[in-house]
Amino acid sequence: MTGAGAPRPVRLWWARLPGDPPRLRRLLDPVETARYEATTDPADRQRFLVGCALSRLVLGRILGLPAARVPLRRVCPRCGGPHGKPALDPAADPPGGLRFSVSHSGPTVGLAVCRGADIGLDVERADDPPDVDLVAPHILSAAELAVLRGLVPADRAGALLRYWTRKEAVLKALGIGLRLPPRRLEVSPPGEPARIERWQDRPGRVAELRLADLVVAEGHPAAVCVTGGAQPAITEEDAHALLSAVD
CATH class of the missing domain: 3.90.470.20 (4'-phosphopantetheinyl transferase domain)
Structure with missing residues (x-):
């Protein structure tokens, strides 16, 4: 087991x-x-x-x-x-x-x-990056935004996609979708191993959620989340x- x-x-x-x-x-x-x-x-x-x-x-x-x-x-x-x-x-x-x-x-x-666990998978296109200035404030917490803005401009779109795939994988694992604001879920910075730092809306679930980063062909970022610890x-x-x- x-x-x-x-x-x-x-x-x-x-x-x-x-x-x-x-x-x-x-x-x-x-x-x-x-x-x-x-x-x-x-x-x-x-x-x-x-x-x-x-x-x-x-x-x-x-x-x-x-x-x-x-x-x-x-x-x-x-x-x-x-x-x-x-x-x-x-x-x-x-x-x-x-x-x-x-x-x-x-x-x-x-x-x-x-x-034996709920699971969420997310993949995004690296060749069609989002408008960082427009999208980031809706996805990232204040602390995550500070990290993003500390990067050189050329690295920001990739970092935002890494943040997003991690968060979307968590939301999909729990079947929540976008009913809860992604910016209230904080994950580790893109250069560090994937993990959940804190979640204002589900603090009791952080300990049981585990994340892993994935890379698909052509460099598309992806992430998977499982429950159960x-x-x-x-x-x-x-x-x-x-x-x-x-x-």
């Missing part, structure tokens, strides 16, 4: 958008198909498709189910609509504890899976082989 002192095994898959093949669309359930068809932007539609297909293929392999039959739920905790954080129907995984998180940015789609031990696996094998 994984305890607070032992690393938490995390399996990670990264995929690149392969186009929009009909073979992947056959894996979607009716709720996913409706959302796919309602998405008008072609790139967003492809990212959603690949995220759904990869989730189904990986979870199906773990559970011994055909990908199209993996029972996923997407229930919004606020309105009950079918657009919340995806999760397995508990009946499909009797021992419990199988959790996953999907993230995508640009042509990159990621999936992280673990047992154990540091994630990450193993990367081959997403391309899974997606290419779909008939």
